[in-house]
Amino acid sequence: MKHDEPMSRSTLALEDMLERREGPSDDLEALTRALSHELRAPLRVIDGFSRILREEHIDKLDADGRRYLDRIAEAAQTMDRLVENLVDITKRAKGDARRSEVDLSCVARRIADRLKAADPTRHVEVVIEEGILVHADASLLPVVFENLLGNAWKFTAKRERARIEVGRTYDPTATNETAYFVSDDGVGFDPAEAGDLFAAFQRLPSSDEFPGTGLGLATVEQIVRRHGGRVWGEGCLGKGATFYFTLGCAPSV
Incomplete structure (x- = not known):
């Protein structure tokens, strides 16, 4: 089985629920958490290798390379926040906005x-x-x-x-x-x-x-x-x- 197949299945199921606007909200929350787990796995890899580059190879990068590394780290952090927001949105689907x-x-x-x-x-x-x-x-x-x-x-x-x-x-x-x-x-x-x-x-x-x-x-x-x-x-x-x-x-x- 390919590594991205579980994420693909979760994505299709989430898409179906969102489009139909049906089903118990607890099920949607559980599915979103599963999808977030699949999304965060590659994010951890990106973050880990970015840290290794910064800690062990930063002296081999010129100014542009360091700036690109900063962009990679920032993009990974932004994606992590977006995943967390998606989980939060579904978790709070039963309540009003605070x-x-x-x-x-x-x-x-x-x-x-x-x-x-x-x-x-x-x-x-x-x-x-x-x-x-x-x-x-x-x-x-x-x-x-x-x-x-x-x-x-x-x-x-x-x-x-x-x-x-x-x-x-x-x-x-x-x-x-x-x-x-x-x-x-x-x-x-x-x-x-x-x-x-x-x-x-x-x-x-x-x-x-x-x-x-x-x-x-x-x-x-x-x-x-x-x-x-x-x-x-x-x-x-x-x-x-x-x-x-x-x-x-x-x-x-």
Whole structure:
């Protein structure tokens, strides 16, 4: 049996549960924990060999090599956090979001700065509206922006100069409900495919040439639903995309 076969079976089972939105939440939690175990095994290998390189061979690396090693370690740590967040999301599926006051602008800025630091050669103007305070789960809101900003960064990669914006507006389908958005001028998507955006492991044709798992937007939807809100996307091929979400009955501050 190949090493990756257990992970493949777990992934397919998780995909089925997420798409059907059925089955006991305890079963989904157990399955997610099993999947996280399979994902963390290669992460431990990456982390272990990175440590060996740093401790025993760092003198053989030039400045670029050391920077690449730092990137490898940071990426492994980020992946580990994302796996932990996935476990946490399913574990808390039966409860409501634990709300507190969160500076949404600050959360978005931290993530945008991290994206810029990881890819300093790109020319991306990131505009973030200041002073957006919300009542949300402080442990889950960053996951929303890791995915939405990460996608915006990824799907603008072919533009020589790109623009990403984070702000707030009003949900046209709800009276006086604030909607928060992340917009970009990247590859966009066919509006006819908007209904497939948030399906687990679903990747649109316009995103096929970019790396990804197809789990990011499904995770965003789970978190937004936990808050009693909704999420949707608008876009046009070649002209970019905007993703909106609300946070339920708790208003922005």
